[in-house]
Amino acid sequence: MSDSTAADTPKRKGPLSFLSGALTAGLLAWLSYGLSLRMVQYYALHPPHYSARMAQSIATALETLIVGIAFLATFSFGFIGLGLSLVFVRSLLPQAMPSPAGSEATAEPPAGSAEAD
Numbered sequence: 001m002s003d004s005t006a007a008d009t010p011k012r013k014g015p016l017s018f019l020s021g022a023l024t025a026g027l028l029a030w031l032s033y034g035l036s037l038r039m040v041q042y043y044a045l046h047p048p049h050y051s052a053r054m055a056q057s058i059a060t061a062l063e064t065l066i067v068g069i070a071f072l073a074t075f076s077f078g079f080i081g082l083g084l085s086l087v088f089v090r091s092l093l094p095q096a097m098p099s100p101a102g103s104e105a106t107a108e109p110p111a112g113s114a115e116a117d
Helices: 002-008 015-045 053-092
Strands: none
Touching: 015 053
């Protein structure tokens, strides 16, 4: 029976897993930031020029959408990396030991409760 309970409990992730995830997310954030900046520079130097107003409007909307998605990826990877970095630091700190289950029953009631009288 102990074999089935051991298989049911998932393994806890260690600090190395958090560190590698944070570094990967940070690298992807840095790469997508560089890509985002290059996209902004490209669109600034090469604005769309169409004679039809509808085509110009669609091209501008598409440009805005593409640049927005690139910056969304940048900040998403950045915040994921930041969060994993904080979890990594937290995993290195000593954890408080959980109190035994029976200690709650023997605890004294608060001073203002009816049981204290």
